Amino acid sequence: MSSVKRCRPTSTRGLPALLIGALILTGGSATAAQQDTLHELAAAQDTLHELAEAQGKYFGSATDNPELPDAAYSAILGSEFGQITPGNSMKWDTTEPVQGQFNFAKGDVITEFAAQHGQTVRGHTLVWHSQLPGWVGALPPAQVEAAMTRHVTEEATHYRGAVTAWDVVNEPFNEDGTFRTSPFYTAMGRDYIATALRAARAADPDAELYLNDYNIEGLGAKSDAMYALVRELLDEGVPLDGVGMQAHLAVQYGFPYQMRANMQRFADLGLDVAVTELDVRMQLPADTAKTATQSSYYRQVVEACLAVERCVGLTVWDYTDKYSWVPSAFPGQGAANLYDENLLPKPAYSAVRTALGGEDDGGEGGEPGVLKAQYRSNDSSARDNQIKPGLQLVNTGSATVSLSDVKVRYWFTSENGASAYSTWCDWSPIGCSTVTHRVVAAGVPKTGADHYLEVGFRSGSLAPGASTGEIQLRLNKADWSNFDESDDYSHGSGTSYADASKIVVYVGGEQAWGIEP
Numbered sequence: 001m002s003s004v005k006r007c008r009p010t011s012t013r014g015l016p017a018l019l020i021g022a023l024i025l026t027g028g029s030a031t032a033a034q035q036d037t038l039h040e041l042a043a044a045q046d047t048l049h050e051l052a053e054a055q056g057k058y059f060g061s062a063t064d065n066p067e068l069p070d071a072a073y074s075a076i077l078g079s080e081f082g083q084i085t086p087g088n089s090m091k092w093d094t095t096e097p098v099q100g101q102f103n104f105a106k107g108d109v110i111t112e113f114a115a116q117h118g119q120t121v122r123g124h125t126l127v128w129h130s131q132l133p134g135w136v137g138a139l140p141p142a143q144v145e146a147a148m149t150r151h152v153t154e155e156a157t158h159y160r161g162a163v164t165a166w167d168v169v170n171e172p173f174n175e176d177g178t179f180r181t182s183p184f185y186t187a188m189g190r191d192y193i194a195t196a197l198r199a200a201r202a203a204d205p206d207a208e209l210y211l212n213d214y215n216i217e218g219l220g221a222k223s224d225a226m227y228a229l230v231r232e233l234l235d236e237g238v239p240l241d242g243v244g245m246q247a248h249l250a251v252q253y254g255f256p257y258q259m260r261a262n263m264q265r266f267a268d269l270g271l272d273v274a275v276t277e278l279d280v281r282m283q284l285p286a287d288t289a290k291t292a293t294q295s296s297y298y299r300q301v302v303e304a305c306l307a308v309e310r311c312v313g314l315t316v317w318d319y320t321d322k323y324s325w326v327p328s329a330f331p332g333q334g335a336a337n338l339y340d341e342n343l344l345p346k347p348a349y350s351a352v353r354t355a356l357g358g359e360d361d362g363g364e365g366g367e368p369g370v371l372k373a374q375y376r377s378n379d380s381s382a383r384d385n386q387i388k389p390g391l392q393l394v395n396t397g398s399a400t401v402s403l404s405d406v407k408v409r410y411w412f413t414s415e416n417g418a419s420a421y422s423t424w425c426d427w428s429p430i431g432c433s434t435v436t437h438r439v440v441a442a443g444v445p446k447t448g449a450d451h452y453l454e455v456g457f458r459s460g461s462l463a464p465g466a467s468t469g470e471i472q473l474r475l476n477k478a479d480w481s482n483f484d485e486s487d488d489y490s491h492g493s494g495t496s497y498a499d500a501s502k503i504v505v506y507v508g509g510e511q512a513w514g515i516e517p
């Protein structure tokens with residue numbers, strides 16, 4: 001069955017991500033001048049969804065009810081994304097915890113949020129072996145089909161008009177392409193899939209009906225199995241509109257093999273394809289190489305979807321590390337999302353923007369990561385009353401970077417909670433008069449990092465391969481009390497310049513180098 005593409009109604013967009021992230025970082029208390037700058041940034045920037053929409057796709061995020069009271073979180077969710085998927089609240093254990101007792105209250109909160117923000121909703125999910133209440137598995141097999149049909153019918157009927165697409169069956173396959181055992185498979189064999197799809201179509205003739213699975217993004221045994229199944233279903237006249245590729249990727253496992261070709265073969269069957277749960281996790285701690293790989297994976301997924309006309313859009317499995325499922329499911333792994341735990345966009349966010357055709361962040365053709373910071377300590381004592389970082393920036397990209405777009409953060413601790421500082425630029429070949437410097441208190445203090453020295457530039461540019469040359473910086477507290485620099489996040493003891501991953505560089509407001517504390 002061919003699908004009908006729907007357009008999200010036009011809506012007034014809320015505060016964009018950069019503005020909100022910056023307000024959080026400043027503890028919500030941006031000065032009037034900062035607010036103006038942020039508003040300029042905001043006005044200049046399309047949202048991810050707007051960029052995707054210009055290419056005929058949507059860009060969405062998963063969300064969950066406990067996250068919505070977080071005002072900064074929901075402001076970004078409501079403004080940056082044109083589609084949302086409930087991470088948990090439409091699953092069987094929530095909607096029919098006891099046989100015949102339906103509860104759609106949590107899912108209704110999600111569809112209401114979407115309606116208020118002009119977003120579409122992917123319903124997730126009607127039939128799945130997981131988050132399935134115990135009573136289903138305890139039923140005699142002969143009663144499972146009726147229970148499943150009733151569940152699908154009740155839920156899809158309830159959300160008629162509010163949900164544009166359903167993951168009708170989730171994760172039907174094992175890794176080797178055999179069918180996964182579940183109460184449904186045990187009771188009905190593979191026919192449970194057709195039965196569920198037919199029930200969903202009968203309940204909501206307008207919703208797009210999907211089968212959804214992970215590790216089917218590239219060519220391989222599992223995607224071959226999905227391909228064979230959907231061909232058979234289409235041949236049998238079973239209602240099916242699309243295949244959802246979850247895309248829970250990990251930098252350590254490589255990029256899915258021939259994702260674009262794989263998407264295209266499903267599209268060639270007349271099906272839509274959607275990237276439904278995208279995230280890219282890594283073994284912690286993050287470092288520059290893993291972060292760059294992550295950005296590249298996000299970019300490649302977006303490019304694959306853009307290259308396949310029937311790929312209708314992408315959904316990230318929540319947009320921020322703050323609410324990621326990864327650390328609890330894969331201990332030691334994380335940092336999988338587009339925004340960090342402080343709701344600040346990461347390099348992957350910029351990579352996605354660029355892939356969607358948005359403005360570059362680091363100049364022509366530039367992804368973030370075009371600058372690197374080098375540091376040496378100009379201080380012979382880590383326990384005196386001054387901090388003396390030596391800093392230089394090197395353009396490692398292929399495009400010129402405007403220095404007025406660049407901010408650098410050197411993180412330290414105040415020891416006695418001091419709030420007043422003096423900052424100095426003592427010497428630089430680019431001229432100290434072009435260098436700005438100030439101390440800012442962290443919105444959320446971290447170990448070794450409750451303040452940062454922020455360095456910026458009034459003018460100038462850095463050609464590919466060029467360096468600013470050293471910038472000799474210095475700061476002291478107004479009361480001239482001593483620091484203990486030994487535990488400061490960005491402090492190092494090296495006396496010659498070396499790459500410094502604990503000094504963080506932002507280009508155009510987005511992180512381009514280093515690891516935040």
Ligand code: G3I
Pocket residue numbers: 087088130131170214246277325329
């Ligand atoms: O609601 C209970 C709470 O009452 C209890 O105190 C707490 C203690 O563990 O658990 C809470 O339930 C958790 C639930 O999320 C709601 O937050 C479960 O433990 C937890 O396992 C569950 O994780 C969800 C996971 O599916 C379960 O498989 C994730 O949030 C959700 O993001 C994730 O989403 C799945 C997709 O549906 C399918 N594809 C894979 C994807 C990632 O696993």
